[in-house]
Structures are given as C-alpha cells and as structure tokens.
Amino acid sequence: MKKCLVVDDSSVIRKVARRILEDIGFEIIEAEDGQKALDACKASMPDAVLLDWNMPVMDGLEFLAKLREEEGGDEPIVVFCTTENDVAHITKAIRAGANEYIMKPFDREILSAKFQEVGLV
Amino acid sequence: MTSEYDFLKKFLKSRSGLVLSDEKQYLVESRLLPVARRNNLNGLSELILAISKAGSMSLQSDVVEAMTTNESFFFRDKRPFESFRNVMLPHLLDARKTRRSARIWCAAASTGQEPYSLSMYLKEEKAKVGTFRFEIIGTDISTEVLEKARTGIYSQFEVQRGLPIQMLLKYFSQQGELWQMAPEIRAMVQWRKLNLLENFSHLGEFDIIFCRNVLIYFDQQTKIDVLNRIYRQLPDDGFLVLGAAETVVGLTDGFEPYPELRGVYRKKKTATQPLNSRSKLSNTGRAPAQALVGGSRL
Numbered sequence: 001m002k003k004c005l006v007v008d009d010s011s012v013i014r015k016v017a018r019r020i021l022e023d024i025g026f027e028i029i030e031a032e033d034g035q036k037a038l039d040a041c042k043a044s045m046p047d048a049v050l051l052d053w054n055m056p057v058m059d060g061l062e063f064l065a066k067l068r069e070e071e072g073g074d075e076p077i078v079v080f081c082t083t084e085n086d087v088a089h090i091t092k093a094i095r096a097g098a099n100e101y102i103m104k105p106f107d108r109e110i111l112s113a114k115f116q117e118v119g120l121v
Numbered sequence: 122m123t124s125e126y127d128f129l130k131k132f133l134k135s136r137s138g139l140v141l142s143d144e145k146q147y148l149v150e151s152r153l154l155p156v157a158r159r160n161n162l163n164g165l166s167e168l169i170l171a172i173s174k175a176g177s178m179s180l181q182s183d184v185v186e187a188m189t190t191n192e193s194f195f196f197r198d199k200r201p202f203e204s205f206r207n208v209m210l211p212h213l214l215d216a217r218k219t220r221r222s223a224r225i226w227c228a229a230a231s232t233g234q235e236p237y238s239l240s241m242y243l244k245e246e247k248a249k250v251g252t253f254r255f256e257i258i259g260t261d262i263s264t265e266v267l268e269k270a271r272t273g274i275y276s277q278f279e280v281q282r283g284l285p286i287q288m289l290l291k292y293f294s295q296q297g298e299l300w301q302m303a304p305e306i307r308a309m310v311q312w313r314k315l316n317l318l319e320n321f322s323h324l325g326e327f328d329i330i331f332c333r334n335v336l337i338y339f340d341q342q343t344k345i346d347v348l349n350r351i352y353r354q355l356p357d358d359g360f361l362v363l364g365a366a367e368t369v370v371g372l373t374d375g376f377e378p379y380p381e382l383r384g385v386y387r388k389k390k391t392a393t394q395p396l397n398s399r400s401k402l403s404n405t406g407r408a409p410a411q412a413l414v415g416g417s418r419l
Binding site for chain 2: 091110
C-alpha cells in the first residue's frame with residue numbers, strides 16, 4: 001500500500017483528506033507542521049505528500065526545500081494543497097520541486113484527479 | 122404532475138433528443154426551478170404550462186438548454202486525448218502531408234474544455250505540427266454554454282479537474298478567482314450552435330469527430346440516426362471518438378473499434394462488408410441504410 005503524508009495545521013482538513021485518500025488506497029500519516037512532517041520523512045520516506053503552505057513552526061515551502069535535500073527526499077511526489085491561489089505562489093512551489101498544486105477549497109474529485117495526474121493512482 | 126411530466130418528456134425528446142427516464146426526475150427540479158424563478162413563474166407546473174403555449178420560443182429554448190447542459194472538464198477521461206496525441210495526430214500529419222490541413226469536430230462541446238484540451242495538445246506538439254493547419258469546430262445545442270466556451274473563462278474548480286498545474290500556468294491567465302484560456306488557444310476553435318437532431322452536413326467533412334457523452338441521452342433510433350449521419354462526414358481513414366460509456370455495437374456496423382484505442386472507432390473497410398449494395402453505396406460516401414441494426418440494450 002502506498003503511503004501518503006498529509007501535512008496541514010487544520011485537523012479538519014487532515015481528516016477530510018485522509019478519508020478521500022484512504023478510499024483511493026493510501027495509508028495515511030499525518031503531520032501538523034513542516035517540522036513534524038520532516039521528522040516523519042526522516043523516519044520513513046512516504047510515496048506522496050499532500051502539503052499545506054501556511055503552517056506554524058515550519059511552512060510548506062521550507063519543508064519542501066528541506067525534504068528535497070534529504071537523502072531519498074527527491075522520491076516522494078509532493079502535491080501542494082493551499083488557499084494560496086495566485087500565479088506567483090504556484091510558480092514558486094513548482095520551482096521548489098512540487099509535482100502538483102491544489103487550490104483550496106478542494107473536493108474528492110479534485111484530489112483524486114490531481115493524484116491521478118502525477119501517476120499516484 | 123404525471124401528465125405534466127409526460128408532456129415535458131415528449132417536449133424534450135422532440136426538441137433535443139433527450140430521453141428523460143423516470144429516475145432522472147430529480148434533474149427536472151434542480152435544473153428547471155431556477156428557470157421558472159428567472160421567468161417569474163411559480164414552480165414547475167406553471168413553467169410547463171407556459172412552454173406548452175404558442176409564442177414561448179425563448180422560454181422553450183431556456184428549458185431545453187437547462188436540461189441538456191452537462192458538466193465537462195479538461196482532458197476528461199484522459200485516454201481519448203492520449204490517443205489523439207499519440208495516434209490520430211501523427212496519422213493525420215502523415216496522411217494529409219500534401220494538403221497540410223485537417224479538421225476536427227467536437228460535437229457536444231459544452232463549455233469548451235474538450236476542444237481547448239485538443240488545442241493545448243496541438244500547441245504542446247508544435248514542433249511536429251509546424252505550419253500544418255488544424256481547424257477545430259465546437260458545437261453545442263446550448264447558446265449559453267457556447268457563450269461561456271467562447272470567453273474561455275473558468276472557475277478555480279473547473280481548472281483543477283483534469284488540467285495539470287503546468288498547463289494552467291502555461292495556457293491561462295488569472296483574473297481574480299477566475300482563469301481565462303490564452304487568446305492563442307481560444308483563436309484555434311470556432312463555435313457554432315447545433316442541434317444534433319438536425320441536419321449537420323453543411324459542416325463538411327471532418328478527419329476526427331469527438332461525439333462524447335451525448336449519445337447516452339438519446340434513444341436507440343436517434344443514436345442510429347446520428348451515427349449514420351456522422352459516418353457520412355468522415356473520410357475512410359477518419360476517427361470517431363465516443364464517451365467511455367458509449368459504443369457503436371448494436372447500433373451500426375458501419376464503424377468498428379479502432380484496435381488498441383478504447384473509445385475510438387473507424388469506418389469498416391468496404392471490402393469486408395458482406396452486402397454488394399453496401400459497397401456500391403459506400404463509394405458515394407453515403408452510409409448504407411443496411412448498416413442499421415437493432416436490438417441493443419443501449
């Protein structure tokens with residue numbers, strides 16, 4: 001089973017994402033900020049990361065940069081999932097190594113479609 | 122309500138070919154109550170009464186449009202677009218290399234995502250396409266969706282269904298919460314209002330016809346009729362693309378599935394057709410009447 005790390009400071013969003021991703025066959029790990037997400041990745045690299053941008057302690061962009069420097073950190077497919085919905089933010093995320101980008105609010109259809117887009121489903 | 126519902130069923134069938142099954146009754150309320158409200162009519166009964174009267178042309182088309190409009194998204198089902206890019210496009214670039222042009226028809230283009238998806242792929246392949254000219258025509262029964270298709274403006278939800286983020290950045294410009302298709306992509310598609318029940322021979326011959334997710338709303342006889350008329354607008358090496366839940370099986374033996382490409386059909390080679398009269402007729406480019414077969418569940 002593929003493993004997906006869901007990183008968001010909102011427990012509601014994590015719960016919603018978990019439900020959808022479990023339905024399409026993922027094992028879910030959760031983290032509430034970038035630092036905890038990084039620790040989780042160091043312990044065991046996931047196949048995918050669903051990543052919020054604005055979070056306390058360490059934000060999504062900083063996490064992504066650090067993840068990509070880790071050994072094996074270029075492996076996970078990273079899908080941003082954030083309320084930041086302008087071209088500048090999207091471009092920044094893609095340049096930093098994100099594979100896909102979801103603008104909140106999202107629904108089941110968008111999340112599954114994006115995961116398909118990057119070959120995860 | 123029953124006789125009103127029956128009237129509405131007949132009305133929609135004759136005007137658009139739409140077959141309203143009883144389990145689709147919920148659609149009637151969700152789609153027609155807003156139309157009633159906009160026209161200051163009190164509920165469905167008044168709306169149905171109003172369209173039954175002479176001189177209610179514009180209200181009648183509002184009702185047809187509301188009932189026949191379907192949600193669409195970019196690169197819907199993915200596979201047909203991959204087939205377009207990997208098989209149909211290379212075939213046409215080679216087979217039409219003298220003429221250097223080809224024509225594509227999206228027969229139920231709705232809000233435009235399908236023809237625009239094809240246009241984006243043509244841009245992606247511009248190294249191969251070069252100066253070869255593709256004419257893309259998008260038609261739909263609804264003026265309202267065509268208007269939206271023409272502007273190429275989509276909501277944040279719409280641009281996230283099926284469209285890779287890289288393509289969003291490359292081919293759209295942001296306007297607040299909305300995204301607009303780039304002018305050079307919009308310029309690649311022409312829009313026409315068209316009811317598939319009516320004659321469409323004036324559109325001319327097409328090398329590829331996308332007719333996806335519209336036949337499913339028609340009854341058997343209408344499907345056969347539309348497919349036979351489509352047959353006459355395709356050259357012998359043309360491609361017909363149907364929706365994931367659609368097939369020609371049991372409707373016509375003029376077409377056969379294209380090997381290895383799900384949802385794609387081609388004309389059957391005349392030589393393999395058993396009836397003499399058929400091959401004679403095929404030479405004139407007309408669909409043989411004998412191509413019709415009945416009895417499908419679809």
